[in-house]
Amino acid sequence: xxxxxxxxxxxxxxxxxxxxxxxxxxxxxxxxxxxxxxxxxxxxxxxxxxxxxxxxxxxxxxxxxxxxxxxxxxxxxxxxxxxxxxxxxxxxxxxxxxxxxxxxxxxxxxxxxxxxxxxxxxxxxxxxxxxxxxxxxxxxxxxxxxxxxxxxxxxxxxxxxxxxxxxxxxxxxxxxxxxxxxxxxxxxxxxxxxxxxxxxxxxxxxxxxxxxxxxxxxxxxxxxxxxxxx
Numbered sequence: 001x002x003x004x005x006x007x008x009x010x011x012x013x014x015x016x017x018x019x020x021x022x023x024x025x026x027x028x029x030x031x032x033x034x035x036x037x038x039x040x041x042x043x044x045x046x047x048x049x050x051x052x053x054x055x056x057x058x059x060x061x062x063x064x065x066x067x068x069x070x071x072x073x074x075x076x077x078x079x080x081x082x083x084x085x086x087x088x089x090x091x092x093x094x095x096x097x098x099x100x101x102x103x104x105x106x107x108x109x110x111x112x113x114x115x116x117x118x119x120x121x122x123x124x125x126x127x128x129x130x131x132x133x134x135x136x137x138x139x140x141x142x143x144x145x146x147x148x149x150x151x152x153x154x155x156x157x158x159x160x161x162x163x164x165x166x167x168x169x170x171x172x173x174x175x176x177x178x179x180x181x182x183x184x185x186x187x188x189x190x191x192x193x194x195x196x197x198x199x200x201x202x203x204x205x206x207x208x209x210x211x212x213x214x215x216x217x218x219x220x221x222x223x224x225x226x227x228x229x230x
Contacts, residue, residue, distance in 0.1 A: 003204055004079035006072055006162035007182055009086045011196060012214045015066045016091055018059065024178060029055070039148035042113070042141065047130050053142040053228040054127040060089050061125040068170070068214035070096035071222055078182055078230050084157045084166070086172060086179050088144055101157050103179055109143035112136070117152055154178055166229065167220065170195040171214050172200070197214025 010018070018031060028036060029052075035041045036052040039216050073096035075081050083100045088107040092100050105191040111120045112134045119134055120143050132140045145151055159166065163187045169192065174180040183192055183204065191206045195217030200209060 001078070001080045002165040002170065003163055004075060004081045004225075005161050005164045005186075006081060006170065007082045007085075007161075007170045007179070008072070008083060008092070008170050009176075009179075011090055011171025012085075013063075013066075013074075013087050013089055015068065015215055016063045016170070018063055018087075018089055018091075034147075036145075037146055039146045042146065044104050046141075047141065049142070050128055050130060053107065053144070054090075054129075057125045057127070060107055063089070063091065065091040065095035065197065066215055068218045069097070069173075071215075071218040072096040072170075075222070075225070078226070079166070082160045084160060084179075084182065101153050101202060103145070103151055103157060105142070105144035105154050107142070107144070110140040110145045112138040113141040114138050116150075118183060151178060153202065157182060158185045162187065165190055166225075167192045168195070169193070171215065172196075173198070173200060193224070195221060 019067065036049055036217055037052065042049050047091050072083065072092065077097065081099060083097050083101060085092055085100060087104050088105055090106065090108055108124055109120050109122050110128055110175065128140055134140060161182050164186060167183060167186050167190065169183065184193065189206065192202065192204055194200055194202060194207065194209045195212060195214060197211060197213050199211060209222050
């Protein structure tokens with residue numbers, strides 16, 4: 001079985017009704033991005049940050065995976081698929097994907113504010129409030145990688161790219177680093193497909209773009225992969 005690496009971004013979940021902070025003028029659901037997606041925002045106003053992510057969890061509870069998520073999951077019948085996602089939602093999981101690396105954290109999880117990876121717990125879609133602590137009395141925070149913080153899963157993601165036979169980039173304009181540079185870990189001569197409605201140029205020889213939204217693009221790509229690689 002060939003190894004397929006999928007790098008997914010916000011465009012995959014957009015058709016499920018989930019907006020991103022890049023939708024308009026530095027605002028994310030009418031909040032200033034620097035207030036809700038930056039580690040300094042947590043230092044300034046923890047209550048605001050907790051409120052914002054409580055709202056995002058409630059929003060996610062009402063969203064469903066779309067056809068793009070489902071088609072990515074369905075490719076596990078033909079390929080050894082690893083999904084590296086920049087998204088903090090759980091729609092890939094709910095669609096049936098089984099091997100997922102979350103670069104920027106997970107909305108349905110929390111951890112103590114003094115720890116980076118340990119003490120992580122799944123809370124589903126419940127609210128987290130000021131005064132909610134772990135057993136040591138340390139405030140819980142969203143298990144999200146904010147601006148100004150390291151991306152702990154980058155090493156694991158880059159290793160997965162290095163081992164891939166085929167790479168798919170979907171729903172990301174490749175503007176957010178370090179994730180935008182992951183394709184450079186792909187061994188030379190292996191193909192990259194990119195699905196996005198806007199034209200994107202990539203400095204890579206075996207690169208093909210399917211210029212379409214995520215759902216339609218995945219329908220097209222699935223047929224290409226079946227024809228050329230199975």
